[in-house]
Amino acid sequence: EADIYQTPRYLVIGTGKKITLECSQTMGHDKMYWYQQDPGMELHLIHYSYGVNSTEKGDLSSESTVSRIRTEHFPLTLESARPSHTSQYLCASSEYWAGAYEQYFGPGTRLTVT
Amino acid sequence: QKEVEQDPGPLSVPEGAIVSLNCTYSNSAFQYFMWYRQYSRKGPELLMYTYSSGNKEDGRFTAQVDKSSKYISLFIRDSQPSDSATYLCAMTTGFQKLVFGTGTRLLVSP
Numbered sequence: 579e580a581d582i583y584q585t586p587r588y589l590v591i592g593t594g595k596k597i598t599l600e601c602s603q604t605m606g607h608d609k610m611y612w613y614q615q616d617p618g619m620e621l622h623l624i625h626y627s628y629g630v631n632s633t634e635k636g637d638l639s640s641e642s643t644v645s646r647i648r649t650e651h652f653p654l655t656l657e658s659a660r661p662s663h664t665s666q667y668l669c670a671s672s673e674y675w676a677g678a679y680e681q682y683f684g685p686g687t688r689l690t691v692t
Numbered sequence: 693q694k695e696v697e698q699d700p701g702p703l704s705v706p707e708g709a710i711v712s713l714n715c716t717y718s719n720s721a722f723q724y725f726m727w728y729r730q731y732s733r734k735g736p737e738l739l740m741y742t743y744s745s746g747n748k749e750d751g752r753f754t755a756q757v758d759k760s761s762k763y764i765s766l767f768i769r770d771s772q773p774s775d776s777a778t779y780l781c782a783m784t785t786g787f788q789k790l791v792f793g794t795g796t797r798l799l800v801s802p
Contacts, residue, residue, distance in 0.1 A: 584735075618795075620694075620696070620780075620791075620794045620795070621780070621792040623789050636789070668736070670735075680738075681790065683737070685733075685734050685735045686734070686735045688733070
């Protein structure tokens with residue numbers, strides 16, 4: 579079983595607040611990913627990282643930012659939350675030489691911005 | 693047009709039924725085909741993946757890929773109420789990004 583953790587699991591916050599969604603994995607994986615999932619919609623990649631100090635934007639435009647200072651940690655930050663940011667955010671990881679098909683997902687953070 | 697099409701359901705079946713879940717895709721470069729299971733309020737869990745065309749079996753689950761038709765299937769035999777979840781198909785060329793379907797919600801009634 580994959581050991582990838584996300585906190586908080588649920589977050590309700592007001593417009594304009596700064597929030598950070600945490601993602602940690604204990605598997606030593608180099609690659610980490612953030613996806614956004616809305617009800618009835620496919621998962622969309624919003625950020626990914628191939629290692630420390632490496633971050634890239636995904637296919638779906640997002641106002642969030644990420645950082646990768648430690649291998650095991652890949653936090654996502656929204657500087658000023660808006661209702662349009664309401665969604666489920668999923669973190670995933672894989673080994674560096676693994677194909678994209680070997681990603682392990684965390685339990686997700688369900689964010690509601692009021 | 694989406695690269696991957698998947699019927700959102702819900703698909704309701706009685707316990708013990710054989711379930712067939714399907715996806716179609718448009719990109720002939722896809723080589724790896726995955727099925728994920730996602731329970732409510734949880735992250736996706738990889739069930740199985742198949743490389744290129746053919747069948748793969750794992751217990752009650754069988755994945756089929758027909759690249760000539762750009763069509764993939766997941767069959768669940770002897771379905772159980774614990775199989776009730778959303779099933780996501782996903783595919784990739786290999787080391788590039790995963791492209792997901794929207795997921796099919798499956799309900800297995802006792």
